[in-house]
Amino acid sequence: MMRELEAIWRRLSHWGTHTSQPIQQRRTVTLTNRISLLIAAFTLFLCILSTSAFGWIYSSQLALGFTILFLSPLLLNRFGFISLARMFLSIIASLASIVVSVVDKFDYFQLEEFQYFEFRLMLLSATLFPFILFRLKELRYWTIALGVNLLSIALYDPIHNWFGVGYYQKGFSGPNYFFLTIMTLAAFFVIAITTFFLKRSFEKSEAANENLIEELKTKSSELQQANAVIQKQQDQLSEENLNLNRELVDKNQQLLETNEELISHNNDLQQFSYTISHNLRGPLASITGLLALVNEDELGPSNTPLLVHFKSSVKALESTILDLSNIIDTRNRITRLRQPIVWESVMENIKTQLTKDIEDNEVEITTSFENAPEIYAVKPMVHSILYNLVSNAIKYRNPERTCVVQVRTTKTADHVQLEVTDNGMGIDMKRFGDKLFTLYRRFHTHIEGKGLGLFLVKLQTEALGGKIEVQSEVDRGTTFLVKLKLTEDVNEQLLLDNEVVKIYYDASIDALCTLWKAAHSNEDFENVLVLSLDFLKTYRTPNWISDVRQVPYRDEVALNQIRAKYKAEYVKVGIRRVAVVMNPADYSAEGFESKKQDITNAYPVHFNFFNTFESGHNWIKIENEKRKAKQPDLPFQ
The missing domain is CATH 3.30.750.24 (STAS domain)
Known part of the structure; x- marks a missing residue:
């Protein structure tokens, strides 16, 4: 039974639609048919209730007549009068409410005040129909329908008085009844205006969705073509991979042999670096002391500039040896001791240290540490990593826009990821990607610096058992991803x-x-x-x-x-x-x-x-x- 009813409902709902119509028109016809069916069913239900309670009175007879009348839009749609069907449905609801309300007053010997209120509610409900059935660009239709509804509300009492069944004519004496029409009109305007803006918002969204669907269709076609190209390239890559695998076996053996040589050379290089950084301090200190004893007045005008250059060179050499010493100390630092580090606290300290740079350059720094508020690690190293990344973001800012630095942390099963993003100058990764963490390597020579910060960041990250990745675009900004391993057994x-x-x-x-x-x-x-x-x-x-x-x-x-x-x-x-x-x-x-x-x-x-x-x-x-x-x-x- 339910299936048969459902089939009838679908068949009647689509009366007057055919595939040649635009989608929007088919939806409008279907909506009009369904509203007509629902209102007719509701009116028939009221007819049955009225008949069972009061007999075959005028109101019951009218309800049956209007039930048939409410089905008229289906026939109009069936014969192609789509606009007329919607206009008829929008107007008939208001007119039916007025007619039934007047006739209803003749059916009873003793009236109730409620009988003057209930049909006003139906008139207010009819206010929605023009907006449901018409688009806003169909201004002529929905304004006429809305105007009929407005007149029905405004002339409710005059029409009743014309037929001799007005509120006061029937002996009621409510002193504020006249105010009811004003309140009903106010409610009408509230509903109409609110529904108008809601309809306009809906149609804008609908238009945007339709444009998006068209764009998606275009993109889908392009993707299909691209997939065909990709499939062809994948076939070529598969063939190339077979050849590369054969070469890889040969190269792997060569790499193993080369790696053994590199380990030996690396050990020699570390020893050499240690010797340079420590054994040269004594002679350099002696040179600095001797220079301090030189009497510049006795050198003469031709030698004084040479002494100035000599002192400058010695100072540069001293700075270089100090940097190298810091690197060697970092390599040899004991990193097995981890302590709890609160990211927010470290960040606040760095902001304090960089207060002048932040204020002078109006830098905006945002943080998000909710996903991973703390980590067990070596605090000086973590501080140094974050300090260098933030200070670099400020140093290499884009002067044409406000410097924005975003710092956040996330946590996975085996590591905590520190992410520092800026909107600065960016780095040409194709040119400098493989040299990014090289000692004394600089990529923006017009800004003062030593090229030491990123080298230390990588060195300290790896000393903590982590790794660092970089994503950057020139004139767009840079993102550093520092992944630090989660530490176990920190209790002893x-x-x-x-x-x-x-x-x-x-x-x-x-x-x-x-x-x-x-x-x-x-x-x-x-x-x-x-x-x-x-x-x-x-x-x-x-x-x-x-x-x-x-x-x-x-x-x-x-x-x-x-x-x-x-x-x-x-x-x-x-x-x-x-x-x-x-x-x-x-x-x-x-x-x-x-x-x-x-x-x-x-x-x-x-x-x-x-x-x-x-x-x-x-x-x-x-x-x-x-x-x-x-x-x-x-x-x-």
Whole structure:
């Protein structure tokens, strides 16, 4: 049954349509037919309800007549009178409401006030039909239909009064009834104006979609042609690949032999670089000292310029050796110690360092670190990488537009990606792509620089087990993609382990951990202080756990004299809290308190004492979380 009804619905909906018509016209005919069917069905339903409730009254008879009348647009569309069908449907709804409303007042001996309101709602609903059935460019049609609807609303009461069934004529005395027509007219204009703008917006979108569809058709045709060309090229490439694979086997063997030679030469080159950077410092210092002793007044006018050039050359040589020394130090730096780094904090510090450049050049820097807010890595290296990329973006900005630098991080299963994008001068990758990270290589010679920054960025990225990629277009901008490997096993990064003490860094809580194993000398203690201070200067760790359960009887007062030598430096590096692990059972009550007081006197920081290492570890973890909730970690210094 449902299938038969659905088939009838589809057949009647498409009355008057044929394939030769434009798509828009076929849609209009279908829409008109369906609205006619729905209104006719609704009117027939009201006829049945009215008949069952009140008998075969005038209103029921009119409802049946209008049901047949509402089907007229189907016949008009069937014979090709499409505009007439839409105009008829737009007008008949308003006229039918007026006629039924008047006749309805003759059907009842006792009227209700509601009978003067309900048909106004139908008139307001009819306001939508002109906009549904006509396009806005069909101005003549929809304005006439809308005008008929407006007159029906405005003349509602005069028409009823003409037939003697007006509101006050029937004995009703509502003092504000006359205001109802004004409110209905206001509602009409609100609905009409709102629907007009909605229709205009819809038609603009529809036109844009139609243009887009045409463009897509054109592009699809072009793609099909391109695919044919690509397929032909793929066949050619497949043949070339077979030939290349044969050559690759031969070349691979040659590369293996060459690689062994390169490793040997690279080792020799590193040794040579180390010798150059370190062994030349002494002679260079001697030359600089001798130059300082030269009396320029005794040289004469002809030799004075030579001395100036000599000093300038020596200074340039000193700068070159210093750069080379920094590179060698980076190659030999211990990179196994990772600590938690908050990208936002590092970025804020870099902004502070570059404040003058940012303000003078009106640079806009945007950041997005939500996907990967932190990373475990070597903070000085990460800072150096980001600093060099951001400062380069500012240095090589395009003077013809506002410099915009975008910095964001993303995270995958095995690495964190740092992305720095600018809209600056860009780099010709075809010319310089293979030389981009070469030492002392510059690509914009009109701007001051050494050509060292990108070399260090690549060197430090690879030292962290990562890699760097570049995407750039001349006069469009550059994007650097730095991929840093995610670090595992950061909880116990060993610094020292002997028979006296074990020292390691726990990156999960950003804490230096010292576990004393046995009695030690003052010299052993001082060596541990020096080693710990060197680590703290480099990594700026704010937390320290010291486990002294195995050395309960050492003289803290005597050790404080050693601590006093390094007190100022320890305070300067930023130690904030120290967790001391002690066993109260090893002391008397008074001795335990005295021991804690002696330790507390060592440094002006927050000390806390615990019975177990785990409790001290948890305390630092909680304090870190509290501090992060209040404010982010201090930026790298």
